[in-house]
Amino acid sequence: MKKCLSVLLLLITVFVYGQTETEILYKEAEKICNQENNDFCKAYKYYKEQKYDSCYVYSAKALRNLDKNYKGKEVLNYIQGHSAIMKNLLKQAMTNLQEISDTSEYRNLKRFSLAYIHLKNRNFKEALDNLHKLEKEESRLSFKYRKLTIHNIAICYIHIKEYEKAEDYLKKEETIVKEKDTSDIIMSKMEFANIYYNQYLDDKAIPLFLESYELAKLYSDLRFKKNSAYNMAIVERNRKNFEKSLVYYQEFNKWKDSIWNRDKIWELTEKDKQVALAQKEKELLVKNEELKRQKLIKWFIVIIAIFCLGVLMLMFILKQRQVKYQNYISSINKTNEERERISKELHDGILGKLFGIRFGLGYLQIEGNNKIIEKYQYFLDELKEIEEEIRDVSHKLNTPLAKQDNFSALIKKLLEEKSKIAKFEYELNIPDFGKLEEIEESLKVNIYRILQEAIHNIVKHAEATQVSVTISLEESTLYMKIEDNGAGFIYNNEQYNKGIGIKNIVSRVDAIKGKLNIQTGINKGTILTFYIPFKKIS
Incomplete structure (x- = not known):
């Protein structure tokens, strides 16, 4: 049983179209855009500039808004399909291309694109259907595109194991090619070898594999080097020549990994040029050799200089990032040290004193009526609650903010606590809660403090029954x-100067280079909208 061999499949790129049909499409689009300026023209502009994301968006918008009989509809379907292919949205591209009629002036543009999609998906029979339709209209194709069509038909037949037809089309390709370059020769030998080898005609196949391998060694295209070495490895393994097979496999892996540096690639390119010159002008070989050698040295020096400069720039950037990161860590450590110090002061000092006072008051023999005793017990309970609050604050200060809980959970906890105090219902919407954890720690703190101040203002002034908080990242x-449905207020310069809560919020927003929009009025509730730039944690 033959093992799978490597075949160079020339996938038809989305630019390989009949020149005539492309010109017709351009003329039609230009004609429309000379008369109007709309989403069609924006889509066409981005298509010509090869900005396929924008082209895809505007062509989709134009197709939604235009009527069914719009004269540029097929142009839009084609350029959106083209953009979808470039974005690897092959299913969407198929949908667009099928909207183009088989009698359209752009029918071969459609067929080339469909063939490309089917080849990429390895649906060879569907690709053949489109390629054969192109073959029937070869008069509308240039020589180059006729050759590619015939070649890819042959490759499809190889993959579906119809070797006689594959051989016929490869021979047909040879008849229309008058002057072959090295790549044509290598490709032709490799493909004929594949056909014979898969039919167990080793006497015909193996010499062709060897010839393609030897030619590929002299040629610069790494694909030929890689595939010809792989084919020889398979052949020798099937012949039980395992040592030779291993050598070929090692060479295959060398080309596959692309370990060669730039000066070696340039050297191979120069050798290709020398071979071409030797075939055409042998008498000038000696003189040109010296000239090329000098040129190679100059290029080598330039490349080394650019490489060294790049390395120095990279080292500088990495050093700067390291210093910045160390400063950031140092700042975090200092902050955590200060938080820990305050935590200890609260826990060991104030909390201890409060506990001592409550403990001492608990032993007092209070006499009086029930009301006085109840009041006494109430104050003891209040002191205990104050101790618990101080203990909780001390614990939070002694733990870095990022380790207390995830940021979304902290926000939810804040709303839960305040809603119980102010008796309001709340709604929290964070669609990208995972991404929210990726922003910088210092920014999280500022956002939390802004939200805390805003909720505090609602609790203190608004008398709201509904509060909504939405956070999203784009x-x-x-x-x-x-947003709240509370009492609202009149917001102007005078209110800004007097309202400490609003001043604190605005101050924090300015500090993080954000923007704040306030919508409010008496008995109209309040909406605070914040726009805050952020960076992800490096």
Whole structure:
């Protein structure tokens, strides 16, 4: 049983189209855009600029808004399908291309694109269907595209094991190629070898594999080197020549891993040029050799200089990042040390004194009526609650914010606590809660303090029954919206100067280079919308 051999499949790129149909499409699009300026023209502009994300968006928008009989609909379907292919959205591309009629002026553009999709998905029979339709209209194709069509038909037949048809098409390709370059020769020998080898015609196949391997060694294209070495490894393994097979496998892996440096690649390119010159002008070989050698040295020096400069720049950038990170860690450590100091002061000092006072008051013999005794017990309970609150604050201060809980949980906990105090219902929406954990720790602290101050203002002034908090992230901006149905207020410069809560919020927003929008009015509730730039943790 033959093992799988490597075949160089020339996938038809999305640019390999009949020139005539491409020109017709361009002329139609230009004609439409000379008369109007809309989403169609934006999509076409981005298509020509090869900005396929924008082209995809605007062509989709245009297709949604235009009527069914719009004259540029097929152009839009093609350029959106083209953009979808470039974004690897092959299913969407298929949908767009099938909207183009088989009698359209762009029918071969459609067929080339469909063939590309089927080849990429290894649906060879479907690819053949489109390639054969192109073959029937070869008069509309240039020589180069006729050759590619015939070649890929042959490759499809190899993959579906119809070797006689594959051989016929490879021979047909040879008849239309008058002057072959090295790549054509290597490819032709390799593909004929594959056909014969899969039919167990080793006497014909193995010499062709060897010839393609030897030619590939002299050629610069790494694909040929890799595939020809792989084929020889398979052949020798099947012939039980395991030592030779191992050598070929090692060479295959060398090319596959692409370990060669730039000066070696340049040297191989120069050798290819020398071979070409030797074939055409043998008498000038000696003079050109010296000239090329000098040129190679200059390029080598330039490449080494660029490489060294790049290494120095990289080292500088890494050093800067290291210093920045060390400063950040140092700042965090100092903050945590200060938090720990305050925590100890609260726990060992104030909390101890309060406990001593409560303990001493507990032993007092209070006499009086029931009301006085109840009041006495009430104050003891209040002191105990104050101790618990101080203990909780001390614990939180002694634990870095990031380790207390995840950020989303901290926000939810804040809302739960305040809702019980102020008797309001709350709604928390954080669609990207996972991404929220990736922002910088210092920014988390500021966002939390802003939210804490805003909720405090609601509890203190708004008398709200409904509070909604929404936090979302888009690219490099964090959006936070805090909304309540409370009493509201009149917001102006005078209120800004007097309201400490609002001043604190605005001050924090300015410190983190954010923006704040306030919508409020008497008995209209309040909406605070924050736009805050952020960076992910490095």
